[in-house]
Amino acid sequence: MSILATDAIVLHAFDYRETSRIVRLATRDAGVVSAIARGARRPKSKFGSAFDLFTSGVAQLAMHPTGDLHALNAFDTTRTRPQLGASLGRFGAAEALSEVCMRFGQEDDSGRVFEAAERALDKIGQAAPEQVAEAAMAGLWHFVAGLGFAPSLDACASCHAPLDAEAPVTFHHRAGGALCPACARRAAGGRTLPAVARATIATWLDGRDAAIADDASARAHRRLLREFLEEHVGDGRALRAFVSWEELRPAPAKAAPR
Numbered sequence: 001m002s003i004l005a006t007d008a009i010v011l012h013a014f015d016y017r018e019t020s021r022i023v024r025l026a027t028r029d030a031g032v033v034s035a036i037a038r039g040a041r042r043p044k045s046k047f048g049s050a051f052d053l054f055t056s057g058v059a060q061l062a063m064h065p066t067g068d069l070h071a072l073n074a075f076d077t078t079r080t081r082p083q084l085g086a087s088l089g090r091f092g093a094a095e096a097l098s099e100v101c102m103r104f105g106q107e108d109d110s111g112r113v114f115e116a117a118e119r120a121l122d123k124i125g126q127a128a129p130e131q132v133a134e135a136a137m138a139g140l141w142h143f144v145a146g147l148g149f150a151p152s153l154d155a156c157a158s159c160h161a162p163l164d165a166e167a168p169v170t171f172h173h174r175a176g177g178a179l180c181p182a183c184a185r186r187a188a189g190g191r192t193l194p195a196v197a198r199a200t201i202a203t204w205l206d207g208r209d210a211a212i213a214d215d216a217s218a219r220a221h222r223r224l225l226r227e228f229l230e231e232h233v234g235d236g237r238a239l240r241a242f243v244s245w246e247e248l249r250p251a252p253a254k255a256a257p258r
Contacts, residue, residue: 001064036070152178
């Protein structure tokens with residue numbers, strides 16, 4: 001086995017047998033990998049609390065040449081993100097992001113999944129409560145763009161005719177984005193995408209911030225992205241964490257003390 005030391009983020013972890021844990025990591029040098037941490041559940045384990053969700057560190061991996069499960073020899077924590085567990089909104093968004101990374105991130109050495117996950121988790125953790133949804137959406141759409149599945153927004157996804165930036169369009173998942181009126185009439189299904197929503201998605205794809213008007217708009221954006229992911233990079237399994245986040249309602253505002 002070759003030994004690899006790489007920056008990594010803990011996306012998921014679960015117990016395995018009596019003393020070990022299996023972790024899913026987004027790494028800078030090997031993409032998303034699964035690894036077994038033998039002895040991690042022992043009282044005096046060298047791993048300690050390294051496998052708290054969304055923790056960053058340096059992973060020392062013994063890479064199995066043919067198998068899907070590598071061996072994690074050490075994990076040196078460099079950063080924890082306790083703020084992501086401080087509210088349902090933050091945790092739900094972070095869980096959805098982790099699920100997308102695990103489902104669609106491949107084993108490669110480009111670092112794009114790791115960098116997208118790190119950036120998005122930091123943005124979610126630093127965002128004001130009312131801006132968590134848009135921070136997560138920005139990170140997720142930028143992740144999609146990095147995978148090479150960015151939807152067509154400025155030109156028709158079917159005939160490639162330029163689209164009026166000020167007009168609503170039909171967004172068709174299977175076609176790969178926005179359609180001109182003529183192509184939309186020939187395509188079954190699709191959702192109407194207002195001009196402001198199209199501009200917002202384009203901004204997110206470019207890695208920049210954009211505001212969402214209200215909670216109803218935030219839920220509509222989440223639904224659109226989930227459907228797009230399921231169409232283009234899905235494997236038939238439901239995105240459970242994403243659906244839970246999509247259906248999450250904001251907590252009611254606390255009344256001011258008298």
